[in-house]
Amino acid sequence: MKLKRTHDCGQLTRANVGEEVILNGWVDSCRNHGGLIFLDLRDRYGITQCQIDPATTVGGEEFKTESVVAVRGTVQPRPEGNVNRKRATGEIELMALECELLGPTKTIPFEIVDDSDTREDLRLKYRYLDMRRAPLTRAMVFRSEVTRIIREVFHAERFVEVETPLLMKTTPEGARDYIVPSRLQPGKVYALPQSPQLFKQTLMVCGLDRYFQICKCLRDEDLRADRQPEFTQLDMEMSFVEPDDVFAVIEKTVTRLWKELLGKDLPATFPRLSYREVMDRYGIDKPDTRFGLELQDVSAIAASCGFQVFSGAVAAGGSVRAIVVPGGAELGRKKIDALEAVAKTYGAKGLAWVKINADGFQGPVGKFLTEDELRAMMAKAGANTGDLMLFVADRNPVVYASLAQVRLALGRELDLIDKSRTDVLWVTEFPLFEYDEEAGAWFAMHHMFTMPSTPLPDRPGAAMADIHGKLYDLVINGNEMGSGSVRIHLPEVQRKVFELVGMGQEEADMKFGWFLRALEYGAPPHGGIALGLDRLVMVMLGYDNIRDVIAFPKNASGVCPLTESPSEPLGDTLDVLGLQLNPDFFKKVETEG
C-alpha cells in the first residue's frame, strides 16, 4: 500500500483543519453527484466523510460499498449548514487529493446496517461482514474491556492467573464430554474440560492460595439462545475462605465492571437470599426481582376445600400456589390461555384462574370453591377487586417451575420489568442433593465437591434432602451468572459424598483417585466460583443472544456456518487413531428399536 494511514476515521475534528492526512478504511457509503463524490470511510473508530472531485483527485472514482480504500487529503471545515451533528467527525471533511483501492470487494450478500434483520445463519456464514456492524464491533471491544478489568481486579487482589489443561481425564458426570482420541495411547481418550474444577482445587493443594483464569469450557449438550457448546468462564478459587470472602471479590469485580463500563453504581454488597426463600417467593433459583407478582401459598386453605384438584394436590404432599395479577381481571381469555400454555410446558396439568370482579367471582375456579374459601385465598394472597388470581396445584417442583415461568411471562407481557434496573443477588444454602425420580437415585445438585453444611447421613436415603451445602449462585436480572461453593478438602468427606450419590469405592478411585490422593496431603479449606463470561457481557450490553457477544459462534445445531465445522475427517486422520466413524449407527438403532 502506498497510502498508509496517519489517523483513524474517528479522530479528526476542527482542530485538524488544514492538515494533510491519510485515512484507511471501508467504504460505508459512496454518494456520486456527478461533479463530486462523497465517500464515507469507516473503521472501528468512526466514520469520516471524504470529498472526491473526479476531475482532479488522483484515483478518484466511485468506490463499491465495503471495499477498502485509502484517501490522502486535506482536512477542511464543512460549509455552513452541512455539518453532520450525528458524527464526532461531522464538522470536517477530507478534501481528497489521492485515492487508492486497497481491497476490492464483491457485491456484499446483505446490507451492513446496525439494526440488521438478515437471518442469522447467513450472518454467521459471512461473519466478517456481520462483525463490521457497530453492535457487534461494540460487543467485541466491550468484551475485551470486561476481561481487562477482571484481570486488573484479580491481579490487584493477589490472584495468580494459571492455565489448566485442555486435554484432560474424562469424568462423565454431569454434561456429556467432548472426547479427543489419543494417538500415543491407542484405545484411550482425553476429554475437553467441562470446567477446570478439579485442577483449580488441586492448585489450592499446591499452595497457590488464590487462582483465577479466563478459560474455555466445553459441554456436549444441546444449544440455546444463551448456551454454546464452548463458552468462557471467569474461574477462581481461594484458600482458607468462607463464602463471604468469595462474595467480596466478586462484588468488587462486578461493581467495578458496571461502574467503569456502564457508569452505573451497584451496591457494595449484594443481597443474599436463601434457596428456600427464592423458591418460596419466585419458584425459581434465579429470580428476576425487578418486578413483583410473587408466589402465594394457599395450600392451607386448598387442603380442606371441595375442589379435588386442589385438595388432592395438597394431600399428595404437593401444594397449591397462586400469582395475583393486580388489575388482571381485564386480561382476555386469549392471554390467560397463553399463560396456561406456558404452565403446561413446565409440567402443570392446567392453570386455574379466577377474576375478582366487582359483582363477583368469574372463572373456572369460582365454580369449585365456596365464596368463603375464595375470600380466604384472596386475603392470604393479598388480592383485591379487579385482580386476577392464577393457580397451579401439583407436586411442588411442578408448581414452582410452572408458576415461575408464568410469572416471567406476565412480567414480559405486561411490561412490568424495569429494564433500567440491575438486580444482583446471591442465592445461598442450596440443598446438596436432589432426588431424580426417573433414575430413582440421588445426585449432587451442583457438583460432588461441595462441602456439606451439616453432617452427612450414613447411607443414601430421604435424609439427604435436608443436607445443605455451602453453595451459592450469583444472579443478575434473573440470569444465572455464576455458581460456586466452599469445597470438600477432607478426603473422607469426599469419599462419603461419592458413596451417597451411588459411586462405589472402586469407581471413585478409577475416576477421581488422583484427586482423592491430592486431598490426603495437606489440603487447605478452600472455595471459589465460576462466572459465565459470555452471559455476563450479554447482560451488560442488554443483548438477548449469546452469539452476538462471541466472535465466531456455532448455530443451534452446533455448526459453524463460517468454516462449516464439524466436517468429515480428512486423509488418514482416523487411521492414525485406529478409529472408524459410523454415521448410520443412530439410524439403525432407531429402526431396529
Added chain:
RNA sequence: GGCCCGGUGGCGCAAUUGGUUAGCGCAUCAGACUGUCGAUCUGAGGGUUGAGGGUUCGAGCCCCUUCCGGGUCGCCA
C-alpha cells in the same frame, strides 16, 4: 428426541376463501446530477416460491414426507 414458528429474486418482506403474467423496498447494472450524509431522479436485469410426492381443472397457499434455520422442553454435575 418432543413441541412451536419460519423457509418466496442477493437481502428483508407481500400475495383475499386455492384462481390471470408471483408484487414491494433495499441491493445490483446503465444513464442523469457540484453539497450529499443509509443522497436523489430515470430506466433495466434478476424467481423452477427449500426439496420430493399427493389432492385439484388449477397450489406460494391444502395434505404427506424430508431438509435447513430460530425458539423452547428434555438435557446442560
